[in-house]
Amino acid sequence: xxxxxxxxxKQDMHILHSMGYAQELxxxxxxxxxxxxxxxxxxILSGGINSLAQATAGAGGAAIGIGWPxxxxxxxVFAVAMAQISSAYPTAGGLYHWGSILGNxxxxxxxxxxxxxGLVTVLGAINVGTYYFFMGAFGTSYFGLVDTTMVRIxxxxxITGAQALVNHMxxxxxAKLTDFSGYLIFATSIVLAAVCLLAAPSYDIARLxxxxxxxxxxxxxxxxxxxxxxxxxxxxxxxxxxxxxxxxSAHTSxxxxxxxxxxxxxxxxxxxxxxxxxxxxLCSFVLMLPNMDDAAKQGWNVFFWAMDSQVNPxxxxxxxxxxxxxxxxxxxxxxxxVSRMIFAFSxxxxxxxxxxxxxxxxxxxxxxxxxxxxxILSVLFVWGSSLVSIGETPVYTxxxxxxxxxxFFSFAIPITLGxxxxxxxxxxxxxxxxxxxxxxxxxxxxxxxxxxxxxVLGIQPPxxxxxxxxxxxxxxxxxxxxxxxxxxxxxxxxxxxxxxxxAEIAAAEKAVGEA
Numbered sequence: 466x467x468x469x470x471x472x473x474x475k476q477d478m479h480i481l482h483s484m485g486y487a488q489e490l491x492x493x494x495x496x497x498x499x500x501x502x503x504x505x506x507x508x509i510l511s512g513g514i515n516s517l518a519q520a521t522a523g524a525g526g527a528a529i530g531i532g533w534p535x536x537x538x539x540x541x542v543f544a545v546a547m548a549q550i551s552s553a554y555p556t557a558g559g560l561y562h563w564g565s566i567l568g569n570x571x572x573x574x575x576x577x578x579x580x581x582x583g584l585v586t587v588l589g590a591i592n593v594g595t596y597y598f599f600m601g602a603f604g605t606s607y608f609g610l611v612d613t614t615m616v617r618i619x620x621x622x623x624i625t626g627a628q629a630l631v632n633h634m635x636x637x638x639x640a641k642l643t644d645f646s647g648y649l650i651f652a653t654s655i656v657l658a659a660v661c662l663l664a665a666p667s668y669d670i671a672r673l674x675x676x677x678x679x680x681x682x683x684x685x686x687x688x689x690x691x692x693x694x695x696x697x698x699x700x701x702x703x704x705x706x707x708x709x710x711x712x713x714s715a716h717t718s719x720x721x722x723x724x725x726x727x728x729x730x731x732x733x734x735x736x737x738x739x740x741x742x743x744x745x746x747l748c749s750f751v752l753m754l755p756n757m758d759d760a761a762k763q764g765w766n767v768f769f770w771a772m773d774s775q776v777n778p779x780x781x782x783x784x785x786x787x788x789x790x791x792x793x794x795x796x797x798x799x800x801x802x803v804s805r806m807i808f809a810f811s812x813x814x815x816x817x818x819x820x821x822x823x824x825x826x827x828x829x830x831x832x833x834x835x836x837x838x839x840x841i842l843s844v845l846f847v848w849g850s851s852l853v854s855i856g857e858t859p860v861y862t863x864x865x866x867x868x869x870x871x872x873f874f875s876f877a878i879p880i881t882l883g884x885x886x887x888x889x890x891x892x893x894x895x896x897x898x899x900x901x902x903x904x905x906x907x908x909x910x911x912x913x914x915x916x917x918x919x920x921v922l923g924i925q926p927p928x929x930x931x932x933x934x935x936x937x938x939x940x941x942x943x944x945x946x947x948x949x950x951x952x953x954x955x956x957x958x959x960x961x962x963x964x965x966x967x968a969e970i971a972a973a974e975k976a977v978g979e980a
């Protein structure tokens with residue numbers, strides 16, 4: 466990165482020091498790498514394909530043609546509001562710091578727990594999606610594998626372990642792979658779109674704007690029987706579930722050059738490019754379908770059914786391989802994100818065994834314990850939740866629905882605090898990426914309204930138990946905070962504490978060879 470001068474490096478370190486932290490992690494991520502880590506976690510080839518039935522078995526073509534842009538806009542309002550805050554406070558575990566600085570110790574701690582729970586469980590969900598894609602593409606037909614809990618967990622241990630190992634070995638290698646992932650997602654989505662259009666029996670563009678109601682048996686029971694308007698709203702969960710994870714740009718702030726400029730750009734551009742390429746890819750797929758009624762009946766198997774019936778087997782398998790690699794790289798980037806959140810929260814004593822979890826390897830300049838802890842917890846989550854069902858719905862499925870609620874809650878808390886903190890002593894200095902007061906407050910209000918929509922949609926059948934799990938988690942959170950953490954947890958350094966930490970900062974940087 467020849468354009469990263471000594472002045473730029475000093476400026477990045479100055480901003481970090483002003484918030485009371487040492488430059489322990491290594492700044493090896495370019496602006497593109499910061500974009501790529503979020504773009505890789507969003508991964509339209511993961512959520513956009515694995516959750517496709519939420520649209521095709523819901524409102525049909527209109528769920529993509531109209532629903533995808535609407536749902537992407539819902540995600541975009543969060544990204545824009547968060548970008549404003551990230552430019553002012555570019556630190557690892559960004560949301561936790563924003564919640565603390567713009568609010569207080571409690572709001573920071575609450576944001577951290579929501580974000581951390583969401584990240585650990587979404588890592589598990591992403592890798593489970595990769596498992597089911599692998600089984601549909603190769604596992605059964607080529608390897609004769611049968612889907613059992615044991616096979617699923619062994620698969621998850623292998624791919625999550627590999628993701629953790631790459632992260633362990635340094636941000637340089639991770640950034641190279643996530644850069645590659647960015648290019649791979651762009652290329653594969655375009656090739657997939659082209660293949661779908663070439664295989665399409667006709668170009669019935671009107672299909673993309675035709676509303677249907679495939680809830681119940683007509684859509685393979687993906688959604689319970691409901692009204693046409695409601696099933697369209699439920700279909701918005703496809704883009705909302707897919708276009709998330711862009712907080713990774715903030716989590717890797719301390720490893721990104723010119724972070725105050727690069728992080729907000731990476732966050733917003735990852736959403737915009739994912740929305741555009743996802744729209745092209747999914748519209749092309751809908752046009753390829755021989756018949757919407759038959760496609761809806763396939764339920765969760767719609768992607769493989771359509772590819773098997775319409776696409777040349779060799780071309781299909783090559784696309785499957787590229788998609789599988791992209792999905793693995795999506796999990797790789799998610800390990801990066803969750804580990805930086807664990808590291809950032811732990812260096813302020815927010816987790817059990819914080820001293821170990823906040824330790825940075827002098828050799829690799831990565832938070833090794835945080836990387837492996839987050840990865841192991843994600844596998845344990847999948848294993849434990851796969852063994853229990855509520856009625857006919859596995860607990861795993863319900864918790865994944867909660868995951869998205871928790872993640873967006875962690876986005877909404879600092880945004881809401883920023884709405885009221887703008888211009889006060891808590892937030893009187895903006896970063897270089899600045900919307901202005903009026904635009905920021907508009908996007909903040911839109912984010913709050915979007916959060917209400919996501920919560921309402923996220924607790925609908927078949928995930929209605931998500932409401933009770935969310936409420937239960939809130940009750941447990943209150944018990945933990947008022948019973949233990951309110952007296953123990955000090956939060957990030959603020960005000961005079963920053964100056965008092967100068968000696969600690971110098972010692973921490975010396976330990977990793979930075980000073």
